[in-house]
Amino acid sequence: MDNVAAIILAAGKGTRMKSSLVKVLHPAAGRPMIDYPVMAARAAGAAPVVLVVGHQAEAVQGHFHTAGDIRCVLQQEQLGTGHAVACAREALAGFDGTVLILCGDTPLLREETLKKLIEFHRAHRAALTVLSATVDDPHGYGRIVRNDGGAVLRIVEQKDAAPEELAIREINSGIYCMDAAFLFDNIDSVGSDNAQKEFYLTDLVAVAVNKGLACLALESGDAEEIMGVNDxxxxxxxxxxxxxxxxxxxxxxxxxxxxxxxxxxxxxxxxxxxxxxxxxxxxxxxxxxxxxxxxxxxxxxxxxxxxxxxxxxxxxxxxxxxxxxxxxxxxxxxxxxxxxxxxxxxxxxxxxxxxxxxxxxxxxxxxxxxxxxxxxxxxxxxxxxxxxxxxxxxxxxxxxxxxxxxxxxxxxxxxxxxxxxxxxxxxxxxxxxxxxxxxxxxxxxxxxxxxxxxxxx
Structure with a gap:
């Protein structure tokens, strides 16, 4: 697809891995797990691909040192997903198109799903589209809150959710599609008024809704595909x-x-x-x-x-x-x-x-x-x-x-x-x-x- 870039969040240490090796370099089926979202983004037409690195940044950068289409940016402090994406703004200066935002610890993501996400986002002229899934046990995931028409009103993290929101089984995958202009014009408005005191990228949903812009969710048919690896x-x-x-x-x-x-x-x-x-x-x-x-x-x-x-x-x-x-x-x-x-x-x-x-x-x-x-x-x-x-x-x-x-x-x-x-x-x-x-x-x-x-x- 034309005019697509990708930001892949790969700065975290991965404390629950109990390892001296940064999480995204742990191998799955013979390749570091970071390779899989990179391959999926490339196959979906993304160029360039921006990696947001932090913990063991040199090791992650070194893994991709021969890849000409990979740009690495440093997140000095891990202050949340919103802050991580803001770190990529300079690397995409002048880019005017569709931005995929992916997680570096999702090795099961397929290129076909990303292509569907981009097509859905563009067909509905959305400012922001999130990839979601309905699961039997949503514990630990952010919940997708929709209005009666199916549009997304907000995404609520587990620790911030009310009891009725915790009952929702449609979850946020952490995978997004956004228009570059909307993303970088509004990323600075993301605050940290939450239980974790972090800058959540999901707060951009509220920004879009308040501005009357279309904010949608595309449900994945395969919940396995969006599984993140934490241990x-x-x-x-x-x-x-x-x-x-x-x-x-x-x-x-x-x-x-x-x-x-x-x-x-x-x-x-x-x-x-x-x-x-x-x-x-x-x-x-x-x-x-x-x-x-x-x-x-x-x-x-x-x-x-x-x-x-x-x-x-x-x-x-x-x-x-x-x-x-x-x-x-x-x-x-x-x-x-x-x-x-x-x-x-x-x-x-x-x-x-x-x-x-x-x-x-x-x-x-x-x-x-x-x-x-x-x-x-x-x-x-x-x-x-x-x-x-x-x-x-x-x-x-x-x-x-x-x-x-x-x-x-x-x-x-x-x-x-x-x-x-x-x-x-x-x-x-x-x-x-x-x-x-x-x-x-x-x-x-x-x-x-x-x-x-x-x-x-």
Whole structure:
């Protein structure tokens, strides 16, 4: 939508979170909760977006330091919502349009709702429109008081409400749509004559009514959407709802999620059609997974790009890695950052990798550590193999050519190169380069002492 700006209130500490971290930076479904109202405002057409920051202002500003459309203004003292909005006036100097006012602790707000709010506000030529909801238990929320015609007469905070007003179940979400001229011409008239001695933005309703201007409320069809997060319990509930939305969208796009209530996929993750995700998987929002994959239970994936038809088996952990087509990993494997596995590679149980490139068709089936290594095509890495990459000061690389066979219990002391089509015998410690087409064997000669045990007895 054209000519829309947004003010997002994010200055509060969030005392009930019992945390050293400012409330709006607490994550829900993989992203700080402040991200969600920002994303919703942007999607509804708001530009610029003004954040009113206060507690841990530098941390909140730092989170958005690369976002060119975000303007941060400081509220030195938290004196209420009216005072917070007044702090944004200079940042929107010269703006003449519709202003959305949102809360930084409402991660469930949808862009569709904001678009409806703007359309309703403009269609009725209102000075102020509030988003409301009807709930079974309105305790703690401001109440919407309407006249017989449905227009809003006032919004009364819980602590200031009379008994008959406390019985009202239509609540204020704290989300508003206002004409910029009305907002900034009248924000200074907001007083603090209330139980909290704060400057309430809701007092602008009375200003509009006294001036004969239209003041309306648009009721949201989903009361969950306007839920504010004030403590860890509410944060967990908001995250549960976000994950439910994420999982539903993925399932509608063709992903099979065996048990959505036990699957933890963060905002932003992309998963292709016909992929199957089993319970208790954790997939972060920077991960991309292709089509036709199988993700077994108890898998954790973060920062990975996984191509089509891969199988990630139970209990595996994948971090910042790239998998090409038809790769199998696990069970109980650990891919650390910098791992690149080409097509048809197999990484088996209890294998750990770090900063390796493994060529097409190669495999390390079990109980192996591969770090700082370049491994060619069709290589077999035997059980118990270790690339000894660290000398206590520096890391060194191991290079293994195509079609090499590495026997069990081999130590490759880097820097070292094993030429193509070579065989390294089981139990060998490789300390010098192995030429192509060779056999490398380095074992201490075995000595059998007949009858030795009998003599010791």
């Amino acid at each position: 860890r319990g509410q944060l967990a509930e908001a995250a549960r709802i976000l994950r439910r939305r994420i999982n539903r969208e993925l399932m509608l796009s063709g992903v099979t999620i065996i048990d959505p209530d036990q699957t933890y996929i963060d905002q932003g993750a992309a998963i292709g059609a016909d992929t199957i995700v089993h319970p208790n998987c954790h997939i972060d929002g920077t991960t991309v997974i292709g089509s036709g994959c199988v993700i077994d239970g108890n898998v954790t994936i973060s920062g990975c790009r996984i191509a089509d038809n891969c199988h990630i088996k139970a209990g595996s952990v994948l971090e910042d890695s790239q998998l090409h087509e038809a790769v199998a990993v696990g069970p109980m494997a650990h891919l650390r950052p910098g791992t690149v596995l080409h097509a048809h590679v197999k990484i088996g149980n209890f294998v750990e990798t770090k900063k390796i490139v493994m060529g097409e068709g190669s495999k390390a089936s079990h109980l192996t550590y591969l770090g700082d290594a370049e491994i060619g095509r069709d290589v077999n890495i035997g059980c118990g193999t270790i690339t000894c990459n660290y000398d206590g000061v520096n890391k060194h690389r191991t290079v293994i050519g195509d079609q090499v066979f590495i026997g069990s219990d081999v130590q490759l002391v880097a820097p070292v190169t094993v030429g193509r089509n070579s065989l390294v015998a089981a139990g060998t410690t490789v300390t010098i380069d192995v030429p192509p087409d060779s056999l490398a064997i380095a074992r201490v000669p075995q000595v059998n002492k007949d009858g030795w045990r009998l003599k010791k007895k």
